[in-house]
Amino acid sequence: MSKENICIVYGGKSAEHDVSILTAQSVINAMDKDIYNIDIIYITNDGEWIKGQPITEPIEDAEVLRLAKRDETPITHLLRQSTNGGTYDTIFPLLHGPNGEDGTIQGLFEVLDLPYVGNGVLSASSSMDKLVMKQLFANRGLPQLPYVSFLRSEFEKYRSNIIELVNTKLEYPVFVKPANLGSSVGISRCTNKEELIKGIEEALQFDRKLVVEQGVEAREIEVAVLGNDYPETTLPGEVVKDVSFYDYKAKYKDGNVKLQIPADLPEDVAETLRNMAVEAFKATDCSGLVRADFFVTEDHTIYINETNAMPGFTKFSMYPLLWKNMDMSYSELITRLIELAKERYADKKKIKYKMD
Template structure:
């Protein structure tokens, strides 16, 4: 470490439908870091799962293409050797890793397990929270256990669908009625989500969802405002002011979220003080329900009919693109982008230190 700078491994890309979103996030983060405090080492994971590690960055990336490390980058074995350095030599080039990976193999607990085995501090949720936050069905069961109100839902696997699709459709129509939303259970960024208004649409929506996952969740339609809250912390998490999504399309889909720029984010959301405080408290409760660490964005429905608040989901690795909700919520709460990055790295190191003091041996010492 030169001049007591922290060396941060920035990990982005990945084998996921959200590869491009991850690149946008990494570009924005590289441009926000203070290079007098940090040295960044970029790790790019290609769509096919190959790893590339670049040289230390002396300044930010200026274009998305640069992030792909096509010139002079080292290959997968060099990247893995650097990650596992501490196990073989007792010290590491990396002080902390910052995974900017969305979706499968990124925020689902798999890469977090790799960091745990490599004994590296890392930003964000641990293995359990990442996995639970990725699987919408498991997440909803944890929310129910924590007493959080949520919409009605049904779920099934691909093999159950093959065995008895007729009974599943009947169950959905009886419990949820139309319209309803069909989603792959394990994908973020609204990929593969459809709204079904009829049985015909339900069948085609399920076919789409099954292209992305072997488990599908179907949720009742809620006529509600969509309100989101940022959570930041470990054992004593704090919540941001709430923000509201006013979508450009019928629901907040991938196009509205990342491509057309027409969805409005109202920050802070126009809520009375008591309701805003209730939502902030529920966001912390949801974060704790999945055993969160570092950060998450908690998404809520505020029903238009009676103002009741229902948890929709949490996202353990929310986007950091320049127009992403999570950094904007914290900016409005008083924490700039740069300060937010500092805090996330502090939280990663704090959590690592606490865990280093645990006894993993058998018996009492």
């Protein structure tokens, strides 16, 4: 049987560039190289696309994935032809943050009529924008914590009013979040007005739109979702922290967290979380993969926090470990995602684009 041609696209013009490289290393190493021909395309921090040599062996050091050789080949050609001369069966984007999981690169794949892993334009963009996501969740009846949202220009013009609004509507601690970033980049936990102002100024370096959300004393529970029209879910897992806030450093550098899989929850609460994860998946018309994140209080009140349409696949990541608990290996999970991408592409081919 001939191998399938897969192209891994990673890096990107995003604050989550380094996370993407780590994710790419993990996925490349887990892919079955007896089944797939693996090409790589690295997008630099400046947005330049560079195609590397085919990958036939595990990547021991993620730094080798920071390709430096300049490539003058047009992007469209890079994506249309594999290094062995054939076309790609599937593009596998492993890009986090803006220009990667926000629908922009998905739009490029759509225009080029290429099958690709993960969420489409609408689902990617709406899952990336925390404010739009919250509005869609509210429309679906999913319970959420109170929040305040505003633009950079509004903060510059109405600074004192916005600070007063946050202090009136919410109680400390609050979390300040860039609307369009993940991996806890630019997020601050604030316990007073001074920290709030500092957190807002920090977050505005990463996005023009912010969400300030009510903090809550709760467990952080996550559910992995996999599929297209009929998604499946895992049992919930819990992020058990040794730190007060599960930030970027804790996630990707220190490893100061423990993932308890499955989470110690009553059966009915776990089932509710799984059902809510599917509702969140459908709320943003997702496909392929999503990780749904929740807060669960001591009395088992549930609040949905967010969905991540491109969860990381590093050795610290919850998503593949949740599926491992369901007896799906990392390699099998990647194969399943590629199959789902081809399934969705075949389904889209049924759409008519011209009248008879």
